[in-house]
Amino acid sequence: MVRCAGRGPRRILDAVIELRRLTKRYGGALAVDDLSFTVEPGHVTGFLGPNGAGKSTSMRLVLGLDAPTSGVALVNGRRYASLRRPMREVGALLDAGAVHGGRSAYNHLLCLARTNGIGPLRVAEVLEQVGLSGVARKRVGTFSLGMKQRLGIAAALLGDPGVLMFDEPVNGLDPDGVRWIRDLMRTLAHEGRTVLLSSHLMSEMALTADRIVVIGRGRLIAEATVQELTARYPSLEDAYMALTAGSVQYGASR
Amino acid sequence: MSVLASEWLKVRSVRSSYLTLGLSLAAILLGYGLAVMAKGMFDSAPPAQQAKARIAELEEVVVMVPQLCLGVLGVLAITSEHATGLIRTSLTVVPRRWPLLAAKTAVVGGLGLVVGPATVFGTYAVARWVLGDRFSGAYSVPFGARWPLLAALSLTVVVFALLGLGLGAILRSTAASIAILVGLVYVIPIVIGNLPEPWSERFGSVMIGALPREIAGDFPTDSVYGSLLPPVPAMVVLAAYAVVPVVTALWLIRRRDA
Numbered sequence: 001m002v003r004c005a006g007r008g009p010r011r012i013l014d015a016v017i018e019l020r021r022l023t024k025r026y027g028g029a030l031a032v033d034d035l036s037f038t039v040e041p042g043h044v045t046g047f048l049g050p051n052g053a054g055k056s057t058s059m060r061l062v063l064g065l066d067a068p069t070s071g072v073a074l075v076n077g078r079r080y081a082s083l084r085r086p087m088r089e090v091g092a093l094l095d096a097g098a099v100h101g102g103r104s105a106y107n108h109l110l111c112l113a114r115t116n117g118i119g120p121l122r123v124a125e126v127l128e129q130v131g132l133s134g135v136a137r138k139r140v141g142t143f144s145l146g147m148k149q150r151l152g153i154a155a156a157l158l159g160d161p162g163v164l165m166f167d168e169p170v171n172g173l174d175p176d177g178v179r180w181i182r183d184l185m186r187t188l189a190h191e192g193r194t195v196l197l198s199s200h201l202m203s204e205m206a207l208t209a210d211r212i213v214v215i216g217r218g219r220l221i222a223e224a225t226v227q228e229l230t231a232r233y234p235s236l237e238d239a240y241m242a243l244t245a246g247s248v249q250y251g252a253s254r
Numbered sequence: 255m256s257v258l259a260s261e262w263l264k265v266r267s268v269r270s271s272y273l274t275l276g277l278s279l280a281a282i283l284l285g286y287g288l289a290v291m292a293k294g295m296f297d298s299a300p301p302a303q304q305a306k307a308r309i310a311e312l313e314e315v316v317v318m319v320p321q322l323c324l325g326v327l328g329v330l331a332i333t334s335e336h337a338t339g340l341i342r343t344s345l346t347v348v349p350r351r352w353p354l355l356a357a358k359t360a361v362v363g364g365l366g367l368v369v370g371p372a373t374v375f376g377t378y379a380v381a382r383w384v385l386g387d388r389f390s391g392a393y394s395v396p397f398g399a400r401w402p403l404l405a406a407l408s409l410t411v412v413v414f415a416l417l418g419l420g421l422g423a424i425l426r427s428t429a430a431s432i433a434i435l436v437g438l439v440y441v442i443p444i445v446i447g448n449l450p451e452p453w454s455e456r457f458g459s460v461m462i463g464a465l466p467r468e469i470a471g472d473f474p475t476d477s478v479y480g481s482l483l484p485p486v487p488a489m490v491v492l493a494a495y496a497v498v499p500v501v502t503a504l505w506l507i508r509r510r511d512a
Contacts, residue, residue, distance in 0.1 A: 065346065067511060097338070097339065098340045098343055102268040102342055111264050112258035
């Protein structure tokens with residue numbers, strides 16, 4: 001991967017995501033409940049939990065999109081909202097569909113890049129990196145879900161940040177794309193970045209992640225390495241099923 | 255500054271902007287058509303009727319098109335981001351939030367400031383060219399006597415653009431914002447027109463449609479609105495239509511979950 005000169009790995013190595021007693025209440029519903037964990041650099045951290053467990057809410061709280069009811073979320077030791085050039089420190093993909101269908105991929109990325117003083121050369125670079133150079137001038141509305149996922153990942157990479165968060169980036173990708181994401185996540189982590197990745201695909205997570213954070217009903221259930229979990233259970237999927245058995249809110253009866 | 259560049263590109267990179275701006279400028283053609291029809295009617299009337307014939311200010315009719323178009327442009331500038339969820343990405347890259355809305359205000363207001371005068375003064379020029387000194391010289395009076403009203407009409411286009419943006423940011427819904435915008439131009443004046451006096455004239459005087467004439471100090475006796483406000487208070491009321499929603503939106507955007 002081409003890295004820009006002058007932006008060394010030292011900045012990246014101390015990049016962390018830290019949740020301290022984070023709580024978010026929407027009306028009467030407790031979406032995140034006294035949640036504390038730390039995501040450290042150098043490996044891919046898988047973020048697991050049943051639907052409605054609070055994964056996306058946690059990510060929104062880290063990005064300052066929602067205000068916590070109590071507790072704090074810190075990125076590199078600071079509140080996200082206090083970052084002046086946030087794209088250079090944190091990249092995030094929350095929802096690949098969150099794009100204006102009438103705008104071209106290139107313009108979509110340039111709109112985001114401009115706000116953080118990032119130029120068109122870097123936009124072309126990330127488009128190349130995610131394999132969308134050929135459709136850069138096409139309207140995003142014509143893209144498949146997989147292509148939108150790639151575009152969302154390109155947006156997250158724009159500022160060459162040390163911290164990356166991806167909410168279910170594998171959805172909609174073809175097998176080729178799934179492998180590409182796996183390799184990309186591992187490369188980013190090996191470069192010393194902090195990578196938080198949520199997914200419901202356990203077999204894929206077992207191949208991609210080094211560490212796992214499991215939450216259910218907004219609370220922390222487990223924080224462990226993949227090795228620890230697969231040593232105790234037959235597979236990561238079995239570990240997940242056992243750990244979240246008590247906190248599935250929207251499951252069919254078995 | 256960088257956020258402004260981003261917002262300028264956002265407007266330039268979607269088709270709806272070109273549609274609303276193009277439609278606004280096309281309103282000059284509407285003005286031209288109305289002028290040609292008026293000219294035809296005037297020229298075929300007997301001299302006794304010609305002497306009594308009057309014509310409404312065509313700019314006042316035509317300006318409704320850029321008002322609504324720029325209003326819709328203002329609404330879409332923010333609600334298109336809410337509809338798609340793009341707003342979350344936008345707020346993630348500009349976490350202080352208010353610069354995002356400030357930049358949208360500058361872009362949308364700036365476009366209103368170009369398109370408003372272009373349409374209003376363009377319509378005036380075309381009508382003057384077509385009508386000459388017909389209708390007792392309505393379009394051959396010196397420009398100096400007409401420009402205050404034309405300038406005030408142009409400003410209403412800016413006000414609609416910012417009102418649309420403010421409503422869109424507050425309501426986060428395209429349909430609701432446009433419904434209120436259209437209601438303000440067409441529905442509420444009709445309701446107010448049917449109120450008993452003196453309330454009809456009092457409320458009518460603060461409607462956007464009444465303000466340009468009050469600002470220009472040009473009071474027709476047959477106004478469908480009211481004409482109670484002197485120029486300076488009328489100017490303040492017109493500004494409030496833009497400032498109140500935008501400031502409310504700036505206040506809200508920092509406090510609400512995205």
